[in-house]
Amino acid sequence: MILQWKAVMTVAENRPLIEVKDLKEYFNINTGMFRSRPLKAVDGVSFTINKGETLGLVGESGCGKTTVGRTILHLYKPTGGEIRYEGRQIKTKEDIRNFRKKATMVFQDPYSSLNPRMTVSDIIGEPLDVHNLCSSKEERHDRILELMDYVGLNSEHAARYAHEFSGGQRQRIGIARALAVNPDFIVCDEPVSALDVSIQAQVINMFDELQEKLGLTYLFIAHDLLVVRHISDRIAVMYLGRMVELADAAAIYDHPLHPYSKSLLSAVPVPDPKIARANKRIALTGDIPSPLNAPSGCPFRTRCPYAAEKCAESMPPFEEISKGHFVACHRLAEINR
Numbered sequence: 001m002i003l004q005w006k007a008v009m010t011v012a013e014n015r016p017l018i019e020v021k022d023l024k025e026y027f028n029i030n031t032g033m034f035r036s037r038p039l040k041a042v043d044g045v046s047f048t049i050n051k052g053e054t055l056g057l058v059g060e061s062g063c064g065k066t067t068v069g070r071t072i073l074h075l076y077k078p079t080g081g082e083i084r085y086e087g088r089q090i091k092t093k094e095d096i097r098n099f100r101k102k103a104t105m106v107f108q109d110p111y112s113s114l115n116p117r118m119t120v121s122d123i124i125g126e127p128l129d130v131h132n133l134c135s136s137k138e139e140r141h142d143r144i145l146e147l148m149d150y151v152g153l154n155s156e157h158a159a160r161y162a163h164e165f166s167g168g169q170r171q172r173i174g175i176a177r178a179l180a181v182n183p184d185f186i187v188c189d190e191p192v193s194a195l196d197v198s199i200q201a202q203v204i205n206m207f208d209e210l211q212e213k214l215g216l217t218y219l220f221i222a223h224d225l226l227v228v229r230h231i232s233d234r235i236a237v238m239y240l241g242r243m244v245e246l247a248d249a250a251a252i253y254d255h256p257l258h259p260y261s262k263s264l265l266s267a268v269p270v271p272d273p274k275i276a277r278a279n280k281r282i283a284l285t286g287d288i289p290s291p292l293n294a295p296s297g298c299p300f301r302t303r304c305p306y307a308a309e310k311c312a313e314s315m316p317p318f319e320e321i322s323k324g325h326f327v328a329c330h331r332l333a334e335i336n337r
Contacts (some may be wrong), residue, residue: 056232
């Protein structure tokens with residue numbers, strides 16, 4: 001089966017499964033005296049995810065990574081832009097209902113994302129019930145055991161409750177629940193950040209194995225750049241609601257072009273002491289501006305050592321500067337001489 005899937009993927013690997021175009025997600029924030037202002041959590045983000053690949057999405061806390069994932073799944077109603085699945089725009093309630101049979105989410109916190117009043121069997125079986133995917137109790141039971149086996153849980157765990165498990169086991173339950181509808185696409189919202197380092201590697205390897213076995217496509221949201229590098233085919237870098245760089249994982253790590261990407265990657269720990277001493281840490285000054293009061297022009301200009309007048313005048317376009325490598329920076333050529 002895996003060999004057959006790989007053969008199909010050689011034909012379909014360049015076919016976009018998810019297309020996001022100029023996605024916007026604004027939240028109205030009450031500022032007092034019956035007035036409100038829009039908080040631009042996501043402001044004009046565009047990218048595609050090809051079938052069978054993993055796109056890593058990175059950036060500092062509050063940059064809009066999680067909002068992108070939730071908006072794609074229509075957990076938040078998009079303020080603007082387009083979301084397409086297999087070329088079809090998702091607009092109506094029926095589109096959303098059908099899309100959610102093929103797209104699911106693994107949440108960050110395995111402690112709060114599972115209902116403490118439900119057994120493992122009921123947690124995993126809930127999507128099967130909601131979408132009427134099983135015709136009998138026997139079929140439902142067999143499917144739940146199959147899903148538990150996928151994620152390394154034993155059948156005797158089915159009657160137990162979530163609080164009886166460790167953090168890593170709880171996240172496995174959450175992953176099994178996400179797999180219940182037999183999805184094509186999964187948004188992984190920092191799925192290992194709440195786990196011990198020793199457990200993180202096991203869960204990441206399981207994501208890899210499930211992708212190979214089931215032909216899954218991932219949007220993998222994380223702030224740990226080493227984790228993202230391990231699992232991602234391509235990596236997108238976000239800052240204050242906007243995309244600043246997108247390229248193959250190797251290109252991002254070996255030759256980052258945007259000043260923000262350079263700073264992020266300079267902070268990645270290196271196990272070799274000699275290399276670590278030779279690496280120059282690019283420290284950013286100042287705090288991240290509030291999305292409620294974002295700077296004019298390029299949102300990164302207030303912390304960028306290369307900022308010029310034109311950076312305050314207009315937002316740089318998100319352009320393809322080489323095959324598959326997109327960057328948004330007015331001074332790109334001068335910075336990367």
